[in-house]
Amino acid sequence: MKLTEHRGKELLRKYEIETPAFELVEKHTKICPLAAPFVLKSQVLSGDRMQKGGVVFVERGEDFERQKELLFQVPIDGAFPETLLAEEKITGATELYLAFSYDTDSRTPVVSIAPRGGSGVASASTFSLDPLWGLPEFLARDILKRAGMRASSQLVKTILALWKMFSDEQVLLAEINPVFQLEDGRCLAGDAKVILDDALARPGYRPFVDLQGDIAVLASGGGASLVNIDALMHFGGRPANYVEYSGNPPASVVDELTMRVLSKPGLKGCWVVGGTANFTDIYETMLGFVQGLRKVRPKPSFPIVIRRDG
CATH class of the missing domain: 3.30.470.20 (ATP-grasp fold, B domain)
Known part of the structure; x- marks a missing residue:
């Protein structure tokens, strides 16, 4: 997970690494945040912001509003900044x-x-x-x-x-x-x-890909999940998503994934699948599935097929 410069510098300060004085600037910010001259930087995750037009120098306080508006309108690698960083200008270093x-x-x-x-x-x-x-x-x-x-x-x-x-x-x-x-x-x-x-x-984070099918898939195992989705498509099924929950997750993680997967409109079925688990607690993960299933509204009326062992 990449951090913006602003969040990265907050982490640096936590470890007593000095930074120039800075203030976060939002679109509604009207008052000049620092005494000029200072630097105004787009808070995006791309590198080389200077070369891509994402860094400007504000030499006079009265120029702040104009420079701010311009910077918010400059995309960096396709991403428009949500915030800017106003930072003290360092010279002679x-x-x-x-x-x-x-x-x-x-x-x-x-x-x-x-x-x-x-x-x-x-x-x-x-x-x-x-x-x-x-x-x-x-x-x-x-x-x-x-x-x-x-x-x-x-x-x-x-x-x-x-x-x-x-x-x-x-x-x-x-x-x-x-x-x-x-x-x-x-x-x-x-x-x-x-x-x-x-x-x-993000301990509970699992990559999720929304697909165009109508069969929800909750799979365990990176390779196994892909093999099972291939098999599903081979026999005419259309997966509605890709997500996998391997690594012995707590019930809460599977609970959240279940609600997300089964809340998609137009589903015709759900497949919970995985190979033989060596270190994943099957009871814990199935408990999470049941807890999530009970929270889904409206209550699913389509078939749910579960294939798990271990």
């Missing part, structure tokens, strides 16, 4: 690059750092981290030196704070680009790109 992510080859967290950040960042030095060791202060200082950068106390503090956020919040990507390093040594997060693990950020 060194811009660095800092990010934590995962390397799928080594299956370890990695830190990427570069002495030049911003929209023109070309390459960064990347270092794998031992999950058991984490990132102690001496290692953070060593990484900075190996990257050809000065290990100032404030920069080390920022790196350690971002690592703590990355670890504690189960983040998949935590990127600050740029890190503004001021003349007094302080480091400010000029941007925040944060991606959370869906399974942890």
Whole structure:
């Protein structure tokens, strides 16, 4: 789950990572939120907002209303912003690059750092981290030196704070680009790109695809669900949706999925299906189905076929 810059910076502040002063701007905002000059940024999930017209500089307070209206009308990769971020304009600072992510080859967290950040960042030095060791202060200082950068106390503090956020919040990507390093040594997060693990950020979330058929399908197992939908279509059935609830979910998750699946108009049947469960509690998931079924209005009158074992 990607966070907008605004939400990402709120998370950074939770871990005492400094940011420039900022205020959220909505369409109905009339009063200039900050003293000019400041930056106005579209709060969309796409990258390269500067190049795509999603960032403007407000040099005078009287220009705010006009710039705001224009920015709300600029789509970024097809998405119009619902909110904007007004942020203090930082000048005369060194811009660095800092990010934590995962390397799928080594299956370890990695830190990427570069002495030049911003929209023109070309390459960064990347270092794998031992999950058991984490990132102690001496290692953070060593990484900075190996990257050809000065290990100032404030920069080390920022790196350690971002690592703590990355670890504690189960983040998949935590990127600050740029890190503004001021003349007094302080480091400010000029941007925040944060991606959370869906399974942890939204424990009850299950991907749902609405289809054009008339047979509701509640399947367990990623591969098994696709095989069963193929079989259903092979014999002339038309699935009304795709969703699967594997992973030993609590009854509440299946309850909500059942209500969503069975609330679709025009259904002619429902199929609850899955292979032999090795670790999924069949009683728990079927309890969730029954609870959801009892809440559906109007009460379903079509056939319901259940195939589960384990």
